[in-house]
Amino acid sequence: MECVRLIVGVILPYIAVLVFVGGMIWRIVTWKKLASPAMTLFPAPATEGANAINTAKEILFFKSLFGGDRVLWILAWTFHAVLALIVLGHFRVFTKYVDVTLGMLGMSDDAIKAMSGGAGGAAGIVILIALALLLIRRMALQRAREITGVVDYFALLLIGAVIITGNAMRFGAEHFELKQTHDYFYSLATFDYVSGMDVLKNNVFFVHMCLAFLLIMFIPFSKILHFGGIFFTHQLIRKQ
Amino acid sequence: MSDADVKKDADLKKKVVDAVKAIKKGPRAMRMYMEMCAKCGTCASVCPVYFGKADKRYNPAERTDVIRRIYRKHCTLSGSLLGKLAGAEDFDPADIKEWEKIFYECTGCRRCASYCPFGIDHSVITRKGRAILDQTGHTPETMQKVVQVSLETGNTDGANPAALKAAVEFLEEEMQDEHGVEIKIPVDVEGVDYFYVPPSGDVLVNPEATMGLAKVFHVLGLSDRWTMSSTCFDGANYGLFTGNDKDMKDDNKLYVEEAKKLGAKTMLMGECGHAYRIMKMMMEKTGWWGKLGFQIANCMQWTADHINNGRLEFDKSKNPQPVTYHDPCNFGRSCDIVEEPRVILDAVCADFREMYPNRGDNWCCGGGGGLSAMDDIQDFRMEISGKKKLEQIRQTGAKYVATACSNCKRQLTQLMEYHKEEIDVGGVHDMLSRAILINGKAAEREDYV
Numbered sequence: 001m002e003c004v005r006l007i008v009g010v011i012l013p014y015i016a017v018l019v020f021v022g023g024m025i026w027r028i029v030t031w032k033k034l035a036s037p038a039m040t041l042f043p044a045p046a047t048e049g050a051n052a053i054n055t056a057k058e059i060l061f062f063k064s065l066f067g068g069d070r071v072l073w074i075l076a077w078t079f080h081a082v083l084a085l086i087v088l089g090h091f092r093v094f095t096k097y098v099d100v101t102l103g104m105l106g107m108s109d110d111a112i113k114a115m116s117g118g119a120g121g122a123a124g125i126v127i128l129i130a131l132a133l134l135l136i137r138r139m140a141l142q143r144a145r146e147i148t149g150v151v152d153y154f155a156l157l158l159i160g161a162v163i164i165t166g167n168a169m170r171f172g173a174e175h176f177e178l179k180q181t182h183d184y185f186y187s188l189a190t191f192d193y194v195s196g197m198d199v200l201k202n203n204v205f206f207v208h209m210c211l212a213f214l215l216i217m218f219i220p221f222s223k224i225l226h227f228g229g230i231f232f233t234h235q236l237i238r239k240q
Numbered sequence: 241m242s243d244a245d246v247k248k249d250a251d252l253k254k255k256v257v258d259a260v261k262a263i264k265k266g267p268r269a270m271r272m273y274m275e276m277c278a279k280c281g282t283c284a285s286v287c288p289v290y291f292g293k294a295d296k297r298y299n300p301a302e303r304t305d306v307i308r309r310i311y312r313k314h315c316t317l318s319g320s321l322l323g324k325l326a327g328a329e330d331f332d333p334a335d336i337k338e339w340e341k342i343f344y345e346c347t348g349c350r351r352c353a354s355y356c357p358f359g360i361d362h363s364v365i366t367r368k369g370r371a372i373l374d375q376t377g378h379t380p381e382t383m384q385k386v387v388q389v390s391l392e393t394g395n396t397d398g399a400n401p402a403a404l405k406a407a408v409e410f411l412e413e414e415m416q417d418e419h420g421v422e423i424k425i426p427v428d429v430e431g432v433d434y435f436y437v438p439p440s441g442d443v444l445v446n447p448e449a450t451m452g453l454a455k456v457f458h459v460l461g462l463s464d465r466w467t468m469s470s471t472c473f474d475g476a477n478y479g480l481f482t483g484n485d486k487d488m489k490d491d492n493k494l495y496v497e498e499a500k501k502l503g504a505k506t507m508l509m510g511e512c513g514h515a516y517r518i519m520k521m522m523m524e525k526t527g528w529w530g531k532l533g534f535q536i537a538n539c540m541q542w543t544a545d546h547i548n549n550g551r552l553e554f555d556k557s558k559n560p561q562p563v564t565y566h567d568p569c570n571f572g573r574s575c576d577i578v579e580e581p582r583v584i585l586d587a588v589c590a591d592f593r594e595m596y597p598n599r600g601d602n603w604c605c606g607g608g609g610g611l612s613a614m615d616d617i618q619d620f621r622m623e624i625s626g627k628k629k630l631e632q633i634r635q636t637g638a639k640y641v642a643t644a645c646s647n648c649k650r651q652l653t654q655l656m657e658y659h660k661e662e663i664d665v666g667g668v669h670d671m672l673s674r675a676i677l678i679n680g681k682a683a684e685r686e687d688y689v
Contacts, residue, residue, distance in 0.1 A: 034265070035267050036267055039269060041354060041574070042600050043576065043599075043600050064357055065356075068286050069285055144279065144280060146296040147301045147305065148279055229272050234359040236359065
């Protein structure tokens with residue numbers, strides 16, 4: 001068991017980051033190399049600057065989807081916006097400097113804890129509800145159900161498992177020590193002897209992290225690649 | 241199965257798989273579409289075909305997946321290892337008959353691309369599927385025939401120069417009757433400013449559009465500054481629809497050469513969406529033939545400009561019936577010609593009404609992508625792909641649907657007949673032709689209203 005903890009706790013993080021970063025770079029470089037003749041879809045922005053703004057609207061507000069399927073838009077936008085917040089929030093787990101910075105801005109430790117518990121806790125609940133509704137929609141609506149394959153359900157379930165284990169840590173009895181994770185990620189990031197290994201003894205944390213790294217590695221090689229692709233595909237059809 | 245059949249299937253499979261594998265090498269859009277569809281189903285909810293019948297085979301994402309599954313099988317590690325679990329499946333030669341149907345059940349209207357959260361344009365994959373069919377000799381017979389005729393005669397009707405000249409003479413006589421003055425339609429005149437390229441239907445089948453344009457030239461005093469060609473009078477180009485780039489370029493080259501021969505300064509495209517799209521957005525934009533020496537314009541832009549400048553006058557009472565405009569997908573979504581037809585119709589009709597949604601959001605007539613020419617799928621076009629359009633037109637209460645595309649016209653005319661609606665279908669310049677004032681008088685004809 002110690003051996004497994006060591007592999008997952010010390011080696012998997014490096015592999016996951018390498019696979020994710022390498023995979024995304026490979027995708028983007030490959031895309032960039034391919035010819036992209038104009039295939040303008042109107043109404044199209046007149047200038048490249050306006051096209052970039054249009055793409056930003058698509059990325060931040062899912063502009064096209066807003067016109068296409070309003071119900072899906074509400075669910076998908078909520079899901080992704082909260083996901084972005086949660087990813088940001090996780091930096092507090094990776095490094096102590098988030099708390100240090102907030103402290104310098106005048107927030108007391110208690111206030112930071114309250115914010116983390118309140119906003120983070122709410123985010124965990126909201127994203128789980130959004131995900132569940134997305135899954136229900138996928139199963140209930142014929143037009144989505146009939147094009148959904150095993151791999152599509154797998155992606156949703158994997159994300160669901162990451163969220164549930166994350167929530168279990170926050171709301172469960174076995175809460176982890178923030179100090180330990182700071183030490184742990186700091187030593188990973190500095191390629192130092194990995195300290196704070198005790199945090200891996202927290203089973204829920206262990207499973208949560210393990211699944212999260214799997215998910216990260218899954219991104220460049222699955223439909224979640226839309227995370228990178230959306231930066232390009234709208235430009236392709238809207239450029240004049 | 242005989243040895244010959246086995247070999248034939250193996251050949252077919254190799255050709256199909258190779259063509260799908262080629263997607264790895266681009267274009268960029270096609271490859272990205274293979275890699276990032278989230279399967280959310282939004283495309284289906286905005287697709288005219290899926291609206292007509294909610295059947296899996298009509299779901300745009302499913303149609304694209306037909307090719308994507310093969311791509312996954314041969315171009316991804318997970319697909320080759322996990323097969324169906326990873327959404328991968330090999331091509332089965334027995335499926336080719338189904339391919340012939342399925343890739344001609346998409347009208348290529350690009351409405352899906354307007355609403356897809358990632359801007360995935362399924363028409364690109366439809367055209368890829370059709371290209372594969374074409375390479376393997378499986379283009380539906382009706383389509384293949386149109387391409388053949390077009391490459392042999394320069395027009396999709398298979399008409400010869402004598403027929404064109406006869407039609408033009410007839411139109412000149414008509415206009416003489418209507419207005420009591422001589423209004424010319426010049427043919428094969430070199431060294432003029434404008435070379436008019438209509439769809440052949442606008443000369444041979446619904447010729448009012450060409451009469452309308454001739455009248456505009458007449459009023460402007462430019463009757464000797466334009467010409468048609470007796471060999472190149474059909475901008476329609478079915479290479480776009482069969483996915484065969486070579487056919488598309490061969491057909492296109494005829495027209496570019498003719499424009500050069502005539503020495504025209506402007507190629508004035510008629511009321512034909514895909515013809516204008518190929519000339520303007522593809523040929524001119526990406527420089528198929530290098531420097532052209534002439535520009536591409538559309539007759540609706542040209543006429544609308546002259547209306548905006550106050551050079552043309554009309555008697556709206558000649559078009560008293562409620563008129564609506566159907567945006568052809570190729571003019572609207574693909575070329576942004578949306579305001580010009582409205583300028584014209586607003587000026588020449590007493591009661592112009594919009595249908596909703598319109599412009600770039602408009603629903604396809606159900607005959608796009610060349611489907612309109614396929615009589616073998618008429619039931620599909622009338623009952624399924626045209627269903628939304630019928631509903632939209634009915635809601636306007638219009639008695640005349642103007643549209644700027646021969647394919648849309650054919651589809652809509654059939655749709656109205658099939659569903660027993662007494663609604664006329666015609667062109668934009670057709671309406672102009674009935675209302676334009678020449679020497680202060682509109683056309684004298686009784687059979688219009």
